[in-house]
Each structure stands twice: as structure tokens, then as C-alpha cells.
Amino acid sequence: MDIFYNLLQGFQVSLQPYNLFYCFIGVFMGTLIGVLPGLGPTATISILIPFTMGMTPVAAIIMLAGIFYGAMYGGSTTSILVNVPGEAASVITCLDGYQMALQGRAGPALGIAAFGSFIAGSVGVMGLVLLSSPMAKFALKFGPPEYFGVMFLGLTLVCLLSRGSLIKAFLMVFLGLALAYVGMDSVSGEARLTLGSFMLWDGIGLMPIIMGLFGVAEVFLSIETTFSREVLKVKGLKALLPTRQDWGDSAGPIFRGTILGFLLGVLPGGGTVLSTFSSYALEKRLSKHPERFGQGTIEGVAGPETANNAASSGSFITLFTLGIPPNVIMGALLGAMMIHGIQPGPLFLKEHPQVFWGVIASMYLGNVMLLLLNLPFIGLWVRLLRVPYRILFPLILLFTLIGAYTVRNKPLDLILLLIFGLLGYLMKKFDYEPAPLVLAFLLGDQVEMALRQSLIIFDGNFEPFLSHPIAAAMIACGLVVLLSPLLPGLRRGKKIADEAAKLED
Amino acid sequence: MKSKEFISGTFWFLVALIIIWQALDLKLGNYRSPGPGFIPLGVGLGMALLSLVVMGRATIFASGPGLTVKVSWNAFKKLALVIGVMLLYALFFQFLGFPLTTFLLLMFLFKGGEPRVWLKPILLAGAATVFTYFLFSVLLSCELPRGILGI
Numbered sequence: 001m002d003i004f005y006n007l008l009q010g011f012q013v014s015l016q017p018y019n020l021f022y023c024f025i026g027v028f029m030g031t032l033i034g035v036l037p038g039l040g041p042t043a044t045i046s047i048l049i050p051f052t053m054g055m056t057p058v059a060a061i062i063m064l065a066g067i068f069y070g071a072m073y074g075g076s077t078t079s080i081l082v083n084v085p086g087e088a089a090s091v092i093t094c095l096d097g098y099q100m101a102l103q104g105r106a107g108p109a110l111g112i113a114a115f116g117s118f119i120a121g122s123v124g125v126m127g128l129v130l131l132s133s134p135m136a137k138f139a140l141k142f143g144p145p146e147y148f149g150v151m152f153l154g155l156t157l158v159c160l161l162s163r164g165s166l167i168k169a170f171l172m173v174f175l176g177l178a179l180a181y182v183g184m185d186s187v188s189g190e191a192r193l194t195l196g197s198f199m200l201w202d203g204i205g206l207m208p209i210i211m212g213l214f215g216v217a218e219v220f221l222s223i224e225t226t227f228s229r230e231v232l233k234v235k236g237l238k239a240l241l242p243t244r245q246d247w248g249d250s251a252g253p254i255f256r257g258t259i260l261g262f263l264l265g266v267l268p269g270g271g272t273v274l275s276t277f278s279s280y281a282l283e284k285r286l287s288k289h290p291e292r293f294g295q296g297t298i299e300g301v302a303g304p305e306t307a308n309n310a311a312s313s314g315s316f317i318t319l320f321t322l323g324i325p326p327n328v329i330m331g332a333l334l335g336a337m338m339i340h341g342i343q344p345g346p347l348f349l350k351e352h353p354q355v356f357w358g359v360i361a362s363m364y365l366g367n368v369m370l371l372l373l374n375l376p377f378i379g380l381w382v383r384l385l386r387v388p389y390r391i392l393f394p395l396i397l398l399f400t401l402i403g404a405y406t407v408r409n410k411p412l413d414l415i416l417l418l419i420f421g422l423l424g425y426l427m428k429k430f431d432y433e434p435a436p437l438v439l440a441f442l443l444g445d446q447v448e449m450a451l452r453q454s455l456i457i458f459d460g461n462f463e464p465f466l467s468h469p470i471a472a473a474m475i476a477c478g479l480v481v482l483l484s485p486l487l488p489g490l491r492r493g494k495k496i497a498d499e500a501a502k503l504e505d
Numbered sequence: 506m507k508s509k510e511f512i513s514g515t516f517w518f519l520v521a522l523i524i525i526w527q528a529l530d531l532k533l534g535n536y537r538s539p540g541p542g543f544i545p546l547g548v549g550l551g552m553a554l555l556s557l558v559v560m561g562r563a564t565i566f567a568s569g570p571g572l573t574v575k576v577s578w579n580a581f582k583k584l585a586l587v588i589g590v591m592l593l594y595a596l597f598f599q600f601l602g603f604p605l606t607t608f609l610l611l612m613f614l615f616k617g618g619e620p621r622v623w624l625k626p627i628l629l630a631g632a633a634t635v636f637t638y639f640l641f642s643v644l645l646s647c648e649l650p651r652g653i654l655g656i
Contacts, residue, residue: 054645167558171517174552178524178545185541192541193527216591223587224580394614395633397587398607401594402637406647414595422588429576430513448544460536 003129010357014365019059023362026063027369030070035078035381036392040088041071043215045332046207047399049339050406057340058355062362064336068329069121069312069363072272073370076113076305077381080106089272089308092280096293096300108242109301112250114374115242116306120258121367124313127262128360132349135321139346142322144457145464148450149474151443154268154324155436156481162433166484169436172427176437179204180444187452199412206335208404208413209441212420213427213434214328215400219393220425246298253283253303261307265314271327272308272315279307313363320344320356324443328435331442339407510566514559521556524549583617590614602652603642608634 013019033044045064052060075090080097093113100109142150159169182193183203194200242250260282261275283303284293293300318326323345325331337344342352349356374381404417424434440447458464466472528549531542576584594610601609611630616622641647 050641050647051645053647165559167555167562171552171555171559174548174555175517175520177548178520178552181545181548188532188541190531190541192531192545193524195523195527220584220587223583224576390617391615391629394611397591397614398611398633398637401591401610402641402647402649405598406641406649409648411595411599411650414598415592418588418591418595421591425584430509432513451544452539455536455539460538462536 003133006353006357007129007361009353010359010361011364013058013354013358014062014362018056019062019358019362020365022055022059022063023066023366024369026066027070027073027366027373029063030067030072031074031370031373031381032384033067034071034074034076034090035384036387040214040218040329041068042329042332043211043218043400044071045329045336046210047215047396047403049207049332049336050403052336052340053406057337057342057352058358060340061333061337061342061355061359062366064333065316065359065363066366068333069309069366070370072121072308072312073114073117073374074381075308076117076301077110077374077378080109080113080301081382089276089311090305091273092276092304093301095280096295096297099294099296100298100301103296105296105298108246108298110378111242111375112246112298112302113305114371116250116254116257116302117309118367118371119254120261120306120310121313121370122364123258124262124265124310125360125363125367127310128313128316128363131266131317132321132356132360135317136346136349139322142346142470143468144450144453145468145471146474148447148454148465149468149471149478150268150322150324151447151450153474153478153481154326155440155443155447156478157268158327158436158439160481160484162435164431164433168432172432172434172437173440176440176442177444177447179209179437180441181448186445186449199410202408202410204416204441205404205408205410205413206442207407208416209420210328210332210335210438211400211404212417212422213424213438215396216417216421217424217428217434219396219400220421221428222389222393242298249298250302252286253279253299254306256282256286257303257306258310261310262314264307265311266317266326268318268324268326271329272311275307275311276304279303316360320348321346323348323446325439328438331438334442508563510563511560514556514561514563517556518553518560521549521553524552586617587614598652599650600652602654602656603649604634604638604656605652605654607637 014023029044029048030041033041045067048064048067052063055063072089076093076097079090079093080101083094083098097109097113100106155173159166159173162169178193180203182200183191184201185192191201257275257279260279261272264275264278265271280293280300280303283299284290287293287297287299289297315326315330318324319330319334321344323334323343325334334344342348342355400417400421401414404413405411407413427434454464455461464471465475524545528542528546531545532540533542533546534540590610590613594606598606608630611633612626615626615629638649642649
């Protein structure tokens with residue numbers, strides 16, 4: 001009963017006109033960036049953090065969360081109508097969605113994507129409501145060794161699930177940790193890794209890193225590429241409604257996509273992109289007609305589009321209850337929460353119930369808004385694709401520059417933004433993934449604190465890492481991931497992640 | 506010519522050496538009481554080891570497709586222009602102030618290296634500068650540098 005009472009209170013918070021307005025702005029912006037290729041939800045959340053400075057923390061988090069799940073809705077539109085994924089989690093939708101559009105069935109493809117997303121989003125939020133409290137209570141038992149174990153597992157899973165070489169991914173984890181240690185040490189007060197520069201005593205800001213690696217680097221890469229944007233037409237709202245046959249074919253994929261997506265969202269290192277590929281692979285394996293996949297079958301749209309929305313709800317659990325971002329988008333949200341003085345973790349639910357339940361309730365409302373935004377106004381969103389990229393990219397760059405500066409008011413952050421933009425561009429060219437770097441940077445201080453505290457508490461003894469069951473289990477799983485290149489099952493999982501990344505390129 | 510793997514491995518190895526050198530300047534402490542340099546040193550050593558593995562693999566598998574990075578001359582020119590303009594923006598942001606540097610940045614980016622097109626980029630840059638100034642400085646009360654114009 002407590003849960004329903006709390007949820008009711010959450011609705012009271014999220015239904016306040018002020019919060020409702022920012023929820024709408026969030027899902028609107030999410031749909032917008034989901035539709036427009038070249039700017040993902042991570043960069044958008046980072047760019048919009050300065051906008052939230054004057055807002056209440058609850059409105060700020062409601063808006064930024066709306067961007068995340070809104071992007072999952074909007075991304076399908078361009079995949080289906082233009083064969084260009086608006087963001088990474090909609091890459092797989094191109095395969096069958098665009099084929100359906102070519103066969104004159106763009107309407108049902110868009111319709112099932114929107115309805116499937118709505119169902120998954122709503123069920124995912126219910127899962128979030130039911131699991132958050134027990135998870136938070138469980139996490140209260142965690143000490144430094146347990147936290148170290150969870151973060152170790154999270155970082156190794158991010159490496160396993162990012163594309164390409166595992167060694168390169170771990171290299172990026174080390175780089176991210178090193179960047180996190182630049183600046184004053186919080187224990188001794190000594191300046192570390194500053195190369196003798198006073199300007200680096202405050203450390204490196206999160207915004208230049210995220211916006212550089214994800215925003216600026218994407219623009220640099222997009223300048224090289226010319227998108228082909230032949231937009232297919234959809235005839236009216238009626239054409240968007242799937243037939244009874246479509247619903248029959250999609251019911252299974254929607255059900256399975258919801259569960260699979262949610263579970264992969266909770267998993268540290270998982271996320272929306274992986275959930276779409278896993279769902280597609282699962283549906284193809286279960287289908288009586290696997291040969292139809294890639295030729296325009298509705299199951300190939302329903303499963304992945306459902307899975308990415310369920311995953312977006314699931315990933316909030318790990319962030320809100322453990323304080324650990326399971327993927328880089330949640331990392332950006334963690335950054336925003338910290339800027340607003342909110343530390344997610346086991347105590348988050350107790351210390352900020354209004355924010356916690358308010359954000360969760362806003363997700364229900366946001367899902368309804370998204371359904372209303374996406375179906376009747378599909379024509380409007382498609383028209384946006386006709387805005388030339390040469391007009392868009394200077395504006396994107398300007399927003400990243402302003403965003404990088406306004407968080408700390410330091411001109412150095414503009415230079416750092418450019419450096420990380422260039423680094424992100426080169427990393428892409430040299431096949432390095434930025435996600436492990438960013439997550440390691442975000443967790444760097446916590447990893448160090450957990451390790452140092454454990455060693456001090458247990459008198460330099462490493463034994464508690466193995467004798468505490470939760471810590472030992474997490475570290476053991478992490479070690480299995482480290483040795484995964486030798487294990488055939490995990491190698492297959494890595495192959496799926498690599499295929500996902502290849503298609504994303 | 507060495508493969509891109511070898512080049513990137515060497516680069517990260519040099520970065521790792523810098524981290525190790527910086528960490529060794531700090532108190533390392535011991536297992537019972539780790540000092541500020543303890544974990545950075547471990548990070549630097551881990552990074553050095555992994556970059557050596559990347560270099561080693563590149564030496565063993567020295568041939569095959571996709572081993573070099575290709576960027577067309579046109580793309581390189583465009584990219585160089587954008588990076589150059591952004592660098593100048595960062596360097597003169599404080600001195601010239603937000604409105605003026607933003608106007609210049611947008612004008613050059615909208616113009617995109619085309620020699621005789623001026624009016625459209627100037628109008629677009631002007632409109633976008635006024636909009637962002639109003640949004641950030643007036644509506645959101647962000648502290649943006651006023652520079653020599655004093656606005």
C-alpha cells in the first residue's frame with residue numbers, strides 16, 4: 001500500500017502545472033532530437049543542463065528524464081520514413097521499418113512503434129515502482145567493498161557491451177579514471193595529475209567531457225557525411241493504426257520486448273541499444289518465418305521499439321537505488337542530479353521522496369504525452385528533417401559551447417570541450433568507444449573512495465573483497481567478463497554488441 | 506607505414522607514462538593507508554600495460570583491411586575550418602564578450618567557406634545571437650562575459 005500512497009504523492013507533484021510544463025518540454029525535446037540525426041540524448045541532456053539551473057530539482061530531473069525516453073519514441077520516425085536512425089537505439093528499426101514503408105505500410109510501422117513504446121514505457125515504469133524500494137533497502141546493506149564490487153562489475157560490463165576490442169575498452173576505462181583524478185584529492189588536499197597547472201586544480205568538468213565526446217565529436221563526424229533524406233509519405237492518422245492482423249503478429253514481440261528490455265536496462269552496462277538488438281535476435285529466432293526479417297515484417301519493428309522504451313525505464317532503477325549509472329545517458333543524468341545537489345543512491349528514496357516519486361509519476365504522464373505528440377503530429381516531425389544540416393550544426397556547436405561554459409563559468413572549459421571533441425572524433429576513427437571512458441570518469445571518485453576506505457577499514461587486507469558475499473559475487477562476475485574472450489557464450493553476446501555498433505556506423 | 510592500431514597504442518602509452526610520472530610525484534602510501542598517488546599510479550600502470558598489448562597486437566597483425574584512417578581533403582578542410590573557428594571562439598570569448606564572439610562564430614560556420622555568400626550568414630548569425638543572448642543572459646540569467654562591448 002505504501003507504494004501506491006507514495007505514487008499518488010508523486011502524481012500530486014508531477015501534476016503541478018510547473019512540473020507538467022517541464023515534463024512536456026522534456027518529451028518534446030526528446031522527440032525532436034530523436035527525429036533529428038546527429039545529436040543523441042546524452043549530448044542533449046548535457047546541453048540542456050544549464051537551462052535547468054533556475055528550475056526546482058524535481059522539474060529539472062523530470063525534464064531531463066523526459067528527453068531520454070522521448071528520444072526513444074522519436075528515433076523510430078526517421079528510421080522508418082528515411083532509413084536514417086535518429087539515435088542509436090533506433091538503428092535496428094531501419095531494417096524492417098523502412099522496408100515496410102517502401103511497401104506502403106509506413107503507417108502501421110509508425111503506429112506499432114508508438115503503441116509498443118507506450119505499452120513498454122508504462123509497464124517499465126510499473127517495474128520501476130515495484131523494484132525500487134526493495135532494491136534501495138537491499139543497497140543500504142552495502143559497505144565500501146560491496147560498492148567497489150558493483151562498480152567493478154559495471155565497468156567491466158560496459159567494456160564487454162561496447163563495440164570492438166575489449167582491450168581498447170578497458171584502456172578507455174583507465175583513461176576515464178585518470179581524468180577523474182585530475183585536481184585536488186578530497187582526502188589529502190594535494191593537487192593530482194594537473195601537470196603543474198593551477199587551472200586544473202578544480203579538476204575537469206563533466207560537461208566538456210560528455211559534450212565534447214558525444215556532441216562535438218558527432219558534429220565533426222557528421223560534417224564528413226551527407227545524409228540522404230528522401231522522406232516517404234504517410235497518409236493521415238487513420239493509416240497509422242495497425243490492423244487486427246498486425247496486433248496479433250506484434251503481441252508476442254511487444255510482451256517479450258518489454259521484459260527483455262527492462263532487464264537489460266537494469267543491468268549495469270546494458271542499455272537501450274543492446275536491448276533492441278537482443279530483442280530483434282530473439283524474435284528472429286522464435287519466428288516461424290525468420291526469412292521475413294529484414295524484408296518488412298512488423299515483428300522486427302514491434303520487438304526492438306518496445307525493448308528500447310522498457311530499457312529506458314529499467315535503467316533508472318540502478319541509478320536511483322545504487323547511485324551507479326548503468327549507461328552513459330544515465331551518467332549525464334547523474335551529472336545533472338549532482339549539480340542540483342541530489343545524490344542518487346540507497347538514501348535517495350528516503351531523503352528526496354518528492355523528487356523520486358515525482359519523477360516516476362511524471363514518466364506515466366510523459367508516456368501519454370508522447371503518444372499524443374507522436375501519432376497526430378507525425379507530419380510535423382517529418383518536416384523537420386528538411387532543415388539542412390549546415391544550418392543545424394552551427395547551432396548545435398553553439399549550444400555545446402554555452403553549455404560547457406555556463407556550468408562553471410570557466411573559459412578553460414571551452415578549450416577542454418574542443419580537446420574532448422577532437423579526441424572523440426579521433427577515437428571514432430581509431431575504433432575506440434567513448435562510453436567506458438565517460439562512465440569510468442563518473443565513477444572514478446567513488447571507485448577510489450570505496451577502494452581506499454576498504455583498505456583502511458580492513459588494515460590493508462584484500463580478503464573482505466572475497467569474504468563479503470555480495471562484493472565477492474560482483475567481483476567474480478566482473479572477472480568472468482574480463483576472461484570473456486575465452487568463453488564462447490559471452491563471445492556471442494559481444495558479437496551482437498559489435499553488430500549493433502557496425503549498423504550504428 | 507604503421508597501422509592505426511600501432512599509432513593509437515603508442516599515443517596511449519605516452520599518456521600512461523605522463524600519468525605514472527605525475528603519480529610518482531605524490532605520496533604513494535601503502536596498502537594500509539593508501540596515499541593520493543596510490544590509485545593514479547595503478548591506473549597509469551594498467552593503462553601502460555594495455556597500450557603495450559594494443560601495440561603488440563598491431564605488430565603481430567600488421568596487415569589487413571581497415572588499418573589506416575582515411576579522411577577526404579574536402580572533409581579535412583571543412584573540419585579544420587570548424588575547429589579553427591571554435592578555437593578562436595574559446596580564446597577570445599572572455600575578451601570580446603559573448604554577443605560579439607557568438608556572432609562571429611556563427612557567421613563563419615553558416616558561411617562554411619563559400620567565398621561570395623555573406624548576406625544570409627550575417628542575417629542568420631545575427632538572429633541566432635540575439636535569440637541565444639536573450640535566452641541565456643536575460644531569461645536564464647546565466648553569467649556570460651560582456652567583453653569590450655560591455656553588453
